Amino acid sequence: MAWGNQNFTSDFILLGIFNHSPTHIFLFSLVLVIFLVAFMGNTAMILLIYLDPQLHTPMYFLLSQLSLMDLMLITTTVPKMAFNYLSGSKSISVAGCATQIFFYTSLLGCECFLLAVMAYDRYIAICHPLRYPNLMSPKICGLITVSSWILGSTDGVIDAVATFSFSYCGSREIAQFFCDFPSLLIISCNDTSTFEDVLFYCCIIMIIFPVAVIIASYARVILAVVRMASSEGRQKAFATCSSHLMVVGMYYGAVLFMYMRPTSDRSPTQDKMVSVFYTILTPILNPLIYSLCNKEVAKAFMNVLGKGKSGQ
Secondary structure, three states, X not given: OOOOOOOOOOXXXXXXXXXXXXXXXXXXXXXXXXXXXXXXXXXXXXXHHHHOHXXXXXXXXXXXXXXXXXXXXXXXXXXXXXXXXXXXXXXXXXXXHHHHHHHHHHHHHHHHHHHHHHHHHHHHHHHOHHHHHHHOOHHHHHHHHHHXXXXXXXXXXXXXXXXXXXXXXXXXXXXXXXXXHHHHHHHOXXXXXXXXXXXXXXXXXXXXXXXXXXXXXXXXXXXXXXOOOOHHHHHHHHHHHHHHHHHHHHHXXXXXXXXXXXXXXXXXXXXXXXXXXXXXXXXXXXXXXXXXXXXXXXXXXXXXXXXXXXXX
């Protein structure tokens, strides 16, 4: 490792995505609005699921964990980007950079596993409804959720430590609006090819395995839904599964594009656009998709709102 050769007194420079032209000022303002809506939307989902007893089920518990991950993900990147833009500074300390890498890679990994757990939950609920209370008991649900957090955090620690085992002796400019370790590898003065190979195989485990679980689960779910005699039950199952599949498609599509390409094939512009999608846009889309496509969430919101008004 090259900790001894690393100059930890020199900050990194985040080049960002906005300048001070009128168009970019508008786009920056739009990002702040998206951040606020995502922050409030995910916070509202967590509180709603916690406050309404009817939502105290494994599916909604998992959904609350997804909202928590999205809430943490968007607060890992946007506040620092906004501070640098408004203050005119572009620097980020080595400790701050390592912290960002740890949190966003941990949260991306956590979401990968959690989305697979959510697909398995729908498979059990639809294909084995009588065994659902046993197979997705609160104890089992809590255990697999904690496992998702542990696996994701382990990936975050490995990525952060490995990234800062390299030396950065030349340019310290990162062509991103946050510390993204693929962008850091580009400016390293060491040979990072071995780490990139390891990273590729880690991505196979962290991404392809959950995707395989999701595909297998929903293949069985779709067959079971098609065979349902009740049109109402079929419609409800399709509504729940379609919202989850929309989130899965957007999330995994962006992550696969971002992390399963070699650094030699990377374009800073493409990386920034994809990063904006999965770190800023996805956290706002998740609560919107699940709330708009879910009558139970809408009903719970009205119940909580009605209780608040009656209390006043």
